[in-house]
Amino acid sequence: MQIGIIGLGRMGFNMTRRLLQGGHTVVVYNRTGEKVESAAKEGAVPSSSVEELVEKLDLPRTVLVMLPAGEVTDTYIRKLSTFLTEGDLIIDGGNTYYKDDMRRLLELKHIGIRYMDAGISGGIWGLQLGYCTMVGGNKEDFERVEPLFKSLAPEGGYLYCGPSGAGHFVKMVHNGIEYALMEAYGEGFEILDASPYKETLDHQKIAHLWNQGSVIRSWLLELLETAFRNDPGLNKIRGFVDDSGEGRWTVQQAVETGVPATTIAHALFKRFQSRNPNLFSDRLLAALRKEFGGHDTRSADE
Numbered sequence: 001m002q003i004g005i006i007g008l009g010r011m012g013f014n015m016t017r018r019l020l021q022g023g024h025t026v027v028v029y030n031r032t033g034e035k036v037e038s039a040a041k042e043g044a045v046p047s048s049s050v051e052e053l054v055e056k057l058d059l060p061r062t063v064l065v066m067l068p069a070g071e072v073t074d075t076y077i078r079k080l081s082t083f084l085t086e087g088d089l090i091i092d093g094g095n096t097y098y099k100d101d102m103r104r105l106l107e108l109k110h111i112g113i114r115y116m117d118a119g120i121s122g123g124i125w126g127l128q129l130g131y132c133t134m135v136g137g138n139k140e141d142f143e144r145v146e147p148l149f150k151s152l153a154p155e156g157g158y159l160y161c162g163p164s165g166a167g168h169f170v171k172m173v174h175n176g177i178e179y180a181l182m183e184a185y186g187e188g189f190e191i192l193d194a195s196p197y198k199e200t201l202d203h204q205k206i207a208h209l210w211n212q213g214s215v216i217r218s219w220l221l222e223l224l225e226t227a228f229r230n231d232p233g234l235n236k237i238r239g240f241v242d243d244s245g246e247g248r249w250t251v252q253q254a255v256e257t258g259v260p261a262t263t264i265a266h267a268l269f270k271r272f273q274s275r276n277p278n279l280f281s282d283r284l285l286a287a288l289r290k291e292f293g294g295h296d297t298r299s300a301d302e
Contacts, residue, residue: 001147002027004053004063006076008035011093011120012066014127015152016044022151029053050076054083061088062145064118069096069245077104086112089141093118097249098165098172101136105164114141117164118149119171130154134174136167176250176264179243181220183267189224204228241274 001024005016008030019026020043027045029052030036040046047053054061063080067073073094080090090113092101101117108115116137122130131152135142142149142160149158161170192201207225211217227234247268254261273279289295 001025001145002058002062003145003148004029004047004057004061005066006030006050006053006063006080007066007094008039009066010124011122011126013039014124015064015066015093015120015131017042018127018131019148019151020044022147024148024151027053027056050079051083054080059085059087061085062091062148063089064091064093064148066093069094069100074100074104077108081108081111081113084113087114089114089116089145091116091118091137091145092168093120095119095171095175095244095246096168097245098136098169101165101168105137114138115164116141116145117167119167119169119174120152121171121174126152130157133158134167134170135160136162136165136169138163172246172249172253175244175246176261176268178220179247179250179267179271180263181218183263183270185220185224186270202232204232239274241271243268243271247271 003019003024004027005012005019006029008016008028012030013035016026016028016039025045026039026043027047028036028039029047029050030039033048036044036046036048045056047056053063057063061084063084065073065076065080067076073092073096077090077092084090090108092104092115096117098117101115105115114137116135118136119134120126121132121134131154133149133153135149135158139160152158159170161167189203189206192198192203192206195201204225207221207228211221211225231237247264251261251265251268253259254264286295286297290297
């Protein structure tokens with residue numbers, strides 16, 4: 001099949017490679033031309049603008065947008081829609097909020113442009129292992145472009161989830177679960193690190209061990225094993241943990257629907273805490289302990 005891709009970041013570039021390996025024709029555009037040139041050397045068809053990308057695609061066109069969620073993606077979808085014609089299809093493969101998908105569907109429907117959402121998981125390993133893909137939109141559109149998803153995903157690694165927004169909704173919950181799993185592993189290894197057996201415990205070997213048939217085995221543990229091999233005490237990095245939005249949206253959805261997602265919420269709030277090593281609330285607790293119990297406090301210089 002033929003497809004256009006806008007956005008050649010870590011995900012977009014490797015997805016281009018995987019689609020090329022699957023025998024598809026891929027027309028690419030990126031804001032910075034260097035990545036377009038690099039993709040062209042690997043077999044992609046280069047374009048210097050959104051308009052040129054559209055011109056190089058046959059009708060009905062399919063364009064995959066791989067850009068940061070929010071205003072950047074909205075801007076490019078609006079620009080793209082001015083060059084596309086009735087029956088063309090836009091797929092948003094970024095980490096978009098599912099309610100934005102529902103809005104875009106209505107906006108594009110008025111001008112006859114089709115729209116789908118694809119929640120994509122795989123990160124930097126997707127080129128080698130494939131991209132787990134969760135798709136939302138019109139079922140007929142999905143069936144038309146299914147060969148693309150089949151090439152991107154590992155065996156059994158893509159699913160039509162339902163109407164517009166369903167793909168990104170499932171990906172949102174996926175990432176909320178990911179937050180909770182990561183936090184659980186973090187807390188467990190912190191207990192090991194603070195234990196009386198600290199000097200004899202090897203975190204890398206434990207991560208490897210737990211992946212040999214235990215009930216908590218996972219790909220995350222495989223990645224932890226690699227991380228501990230490269231930096232046994234994790235002393236080369238700061239404990240600053242960012243979030244890209246999906247965890248917040250998952251907790252927000254839980255509040256809206258009255259679902260007690262306490263573990264995911266805790267994991268999200270721990271990420272917030274990681275960015276503030278000297279929280280006002282913690283200083284307040286220390287001050288209160290001093291006031292009611294005369295407990296010692298540490299000065300700001302300690």
